[in-house]
Amino acid sequence: MTDPLRTELLAVALEAARRAGELLRDGRPDDLAVAATKSSSVDVVTEMDLAAEKLITGFLAAKRPADGVLGEEGASTEGSSGVRWVVDPLDGTVNYLYGLPTWAVSIAAEYRGETLVGVVEAPMRRETYRAVRGGGAYCDGPSGACRTLAARPAPSLERALIGTGFGYLTERRRRQADIAARLIPGFRDIRRGGSAAIDLCDVAAGRLDGYYERGLNPWDYAAGDLIAREAGALTGGRPGERASGELTVAAPPGVFEPLQGLLDELGAWHD
Numbered sequence: 001m002t003d004p005l006r007t008e009l010l011a012v013a014l015e016a017a018r019r020a021g022e023l024l025r026d027g028r029p030d031d032l033a034v035a036a037t038k039s040s041s042v043d044v045v046t047e048m049d050l051a052a053e054k055l056i057t058g059f060l061a062a063k064r065p066a067d068g069v070l071g072e073e074g075a076s077t078e079g080s081s082g083v084r085w086v087v088d089p090l091d092g093t094v095n096y097l098y099g100l101p102t103w104a105v106s107i108a109a110e111y112r113g114e115t116l117v118g119v120v121e122a123p124m125r126r127e128t129y130r131a132v133r134g135g136g137a138y139c140d141g142p143s144g145a146c147r148t149l150a151a152r153p154a155p156s157l158e159r160a161l162i163g164t165g166f167g168y169l170t171e172r173r174r175r176q177a178d179i180a181a182r183l184i185p186g187f188r189d190i191r192r193g194g195s196a197a198i199d200l201c202d203v204a205a206g207r208l209d210g211y212y213e214r215g216l217n218p219w220d221y222a223a224g225d226l227i228a229r230e231a232g233a234l235t236g237g238r239p240g241e242r243a244s245g246e247l248t249v250a251a252p253p254g255v256f257e258p259l260q261g262l263l264d265e266l267g268a269w270h271d
Contacts, residue, residue: 005083005111005116006116006117006132006133006135007132009083009109009111009116009117010109010117010119010130010132012059012060012063012064012109013085013107013108013109013117013118013119013130014119014128014130015059016055016056016059016060016107017056017105017106017107017119017120017121017128018121018128019055019056019059020052020055020056020089020105020121021104021105021121021122021123022123023048023051023052023055024048024052024090024096024103024105024123025123025124027048027051028048028096029047029048032046032047032048032096032097033046033047034046034097035047035049035050038168045073045093046090046093046096046097048090048096049072049073049089049090049093050073050089052089052090052105053071053072053073053074053075053087053089055089056071056087056089056105056107057069057071057075057087060085060087064081064083066079066080066081066083067079067081067083067084067085068081068083068084068085069084069085069087070084070085070086070087070218070219071085071086071087071088071089071219072087072088072089072217072219072220073089075087082111082112083109083110083111084109084110085107085108085109085110086107086108086109086110086115086218086219086222086223087106087107087108087219088104088105088106088107088197088219088220088223089105090103090104090105091103091104091105091106091120091195091196091197091198091219091220092104092193092194092195092197092198094194095194095195100194101124101125102124102193102194102195102198103122103124103194103195103198104120104121104122104123104195104197104198104201105119105120105121105123106118106119106120106121106197106219106220106222106223106224107119107120107121107223108219108222108223108226110222114133115133115222115223115225115226116132116133117130117131117132117133117226118130118131118222118223118224118225118226118227119223120197120198120200120201120223120224120227122198122201126141126142127139127140127141128140129149129201129204129205129223129224129227130227131149131204131223131226131227131229131230131231132230133226133230134230135230136148136149136230136231137149137204137226137227137228137230137231139201139205149201149204149205149206149227149230149231150204150206150231150232151203151204151206151228151231151232151233151251151252152206152207152208152209152252153252153254154209154251154252154253154254154255155188155209155255157186157187157255157258157259158186158187158188159188159209160187160188160209160210160251160255160259161187161188161189161190161191161208161209161210162183162187162188162189162190162191162208162209162210162211162212162251162259163190163191163192163193163199163202163203163208163210163211163212164176164180164190164191164192164199164211164212164213165192165193165194165196165199165213165216166192167214167215169215169271171271172214172215172271175270175271176214176268179263179266179268182266183262183266186262188209191208196213196216196220196221196224196248197220197221197223197224198224199211199213199224200221200224200225200227200228200235200250201224201227201228203228203231203233203250203251203252204224204227204228204230204231204233205231209251209252209255210249210250210251210252210255210256210259211248211249211250211251212247212248212249212250212259212260212263212268213247213248214245214246214247214248214268214269214271215245216243216244216245216248217245218245221243221248224250225243225248225250228250232252233250233251233252233256234250234251234252234253234256234257235248235249235250235256236249236256236260237249237269238260238264238269239260239261239264246269246270247263247268247269249263
């Protein structure tokens with residue numbers, strides 16, 4: 001299901017993500033260094049995070065000047081159109097800093113509080129994940145190949161491969177490590193990739209059976225959450241709640257409910 005607004009927002013998001021992805025992939029300096037830190041000494045920002053956000057926000061302002069923007073690196077404008085862009089110019093900064101390939105550009109477009117479009121550009125995978133609300137989820141791969149995304153059919157829990165991530169604050173990391181240690185015996189294994197956007201897309205693509213994390217910001221999950229849902233996964237936070245910074249969970253039906261229940265029982269939503 002599409003309409004002119006969704007079609008336009010998707011085209012803008014795809015082009016902005018493509019340009020930022022090319023900048024990050026091709027423009028990474030050999031001597032890349034930390035430009036600043038945020039919540040802790042390991043929560044880093046590089047010059048390329050800042051350059052990519054500047055590129056994206058400039059492109060959005062040129063194409064849709066009445067829209068609002070919320071960006072990880074400080075971009076914040078209200079707008080008057082009802083549309084707000086939620087932008088993570090470089091999700092997986094530590095991976096990028098170390099030359100690891102798991103990083104992405106994440107761009108979502110909301111209209112009056114509902115996410116209509118999500119795009120996650122993963123340049124080192126040569127993949128672009130995209131979804132329009134009500135229109136399914138897709139992955140554009142090398143040479144323009146496109147495939148429909150579908151979450152993996154639910155396995156038994158002991159055969160489920162689950163993704164997660166850890167925060168940057170020491171006490172939160174200790175708590176998250178304890179939760180993961182208590183979960184591991186009941187699942188096939190747990191993976192920690194380092195990019196929430198890509199983890200959510202991996203649920204959509206059937207590469208993970210589920211994913212959870214505490215402490216995410218809207219730009220971390222806005223696009224990936226929509227992509228996972230449009231691929232048939234369920235997403236949320238604590239039981240009965242939407243995904244949020246308190247807790248984000250994504251998995252196909254049959255894995256989502258018990259995983260969410262276990263996380264709630266273990267108190268994964270608090271530090």
